[in-house]
Amino acid sequence: MSMKDAHAARPRLIVTADDFGLHEAVNDAVEQGCRNGVLRAASLMVAAPAAADAVARAKRLPELAVGLHLVLADGAPMLPPTQVPDLVGADGRFGSNMAKDGVKFFFLPHVRRQLEAEIRAQFEAFAGSGLVLDHVNAHKHFHLHPTVLSLILSIGRQHGLKAVRLPVEPSMPGWLKPWLNLMRWRLQCNGIAHNDHVFGISHSGGMDETTVLEIIDTLPAGVSEMYLHPAARNQLTPSMAEYRHTDELAALISPAVGARVAERCELLSGFGGLQAARA
Numbered sequence: 001m002s003m004k005d006a007h008a009a010r011p012r013l014i015v016t017a018d019d020f021g022l023h024e025a026v027n028d029a030v031e032q033g034c035r036n037g038v039l040r041a042a043s044l045m046v047a048a049p050a051a052a053d054a055v056a057r058a059k060r061l062p063e064l065a066v067g068l069h070l071v072l073a074d075g076a077p078m079l080p081p082t083q084v085p086d087l088v089g090a091d092g093r094f095g096s097n098m099a100k101d102g103v104k105f106f107f108l109p110h111v112r113r114q115l116e117a118e119i120r121a122q123f124e125a126f127a128g129s130g131l132v133l134d135h136v137n138a139h140k141h142f143h144l145h146p147t148v149l150s151l152i153l154s155i156g157r158q159h160g161l162k163a164v165r166l167p168v169e170p171s172m173p174g175w176l177k178p179w180l181n182l183m184r185w186r187l188q189c190n191g192i193a194h195n196d197h198v199f200g201i202s203h204s205g206g207m208d209e210t211t212v213l214e215i216i217d218t219l220p221a222g223v224s225e226m227y228l229h230p231a232a233r234n235q236l237t238p239s240m241a242e243y244r245h246t247d248e249l250a251a252l253i254s255p256a257v258g259a260r261v262a263e264r265c266e267l268l269s270g271f272g273g274l275q276a277a278r279a
Contacts, residue, residue: 011219011265014195015252016041016227018069018137020058021051022236029230029245031057033252034064038261039230041270043069043137046125047078055129065270067135067163068126070119070152072142073098074239078121084114096239098142105147112147119151123159135271137165141201144179153190163271165225166194169201193274196222205229205243212251216260223274224265228252 017030020042027050033039044054044066058066071077074096077084081092086104089095104111126133136143136152143149144167152164164187168180187194199215200207207228215226230252231245251257261267268274 021054037253065134200227208247
């Protein structure tokens with residue numbers, strides 16, 4: 001194999017931080033990871049408390065590709081709770097019972113109308129930020145739900161949607177494969193680019209230096225996305241009480257990780273350069 005062929009065969013890697021905008025400690029970690037490490041993409045929660053700070057930082061980081069982290073569970077809506085009463089609880093926030101909510105999305109037209117309005121509002125908020133939309137994914141991978149994905153595809157088409165995270169990790173349980181195959185097929189039919197593999201699900205909240213190095217050493221061929229939840233402090237939310245955010249930040253800026261990435265794979269600047277494959 002020639003040197004050119006060997007380089008072409010190297011795995012390609014997108015390194016993404018989720019929950020951009022959740023807290024200034026997250027935003028600080030994203031900025032550090034981009035300036036001093038291997039982080040090249042972030043997924044923005046447009047209705048989160050520190051979203052404006054995240055947007056301001058992103059505009060100072062032209063090398064950072066930013067996408068929409070659609071929140072439909074365990075977070076705040078973009079619309080006033082009175083406009084999406086069937087999506088939120090008494091506290092005005094999305095709940096965490098995704099199975100129950102998913103059934104409502106699928107079977108109840110009035111809930112789907114509220115869901116469509118909320119997804120549209122989040123896309124419009126991202127557009128209003130002035131940032132270029134690199135990709136879309138959903139908090140807790142809720143875009144695996146066929147109704148949510150349908151709305152992302154239809155609404156996203158109006159907002160320049162070009163890429164979506166395919167949450168397919170090698171260690172995922174077999175019962176998810178039909179859903180993932182359906183999602184891959186639908187993305188391809190709609191001309192939407194996606195990663196081939198993802199890493200970060202089974203080690204969510206624990207993507208420390210050792211884990212990241214192990215992932216890099218075993219990257220399969222194709223395009224992999226490795227996503228993390230870095231922050232400059234721990235204990236950000238009750239739902240992530242066990243997450244080691246600072247260890248994940250340390251992994252992103254680790255010289256050992258940087259050297260291993262340079263040695264073993266091609267680091268991509270987000271999803272922007274991917275070409276969609278059609279079925």
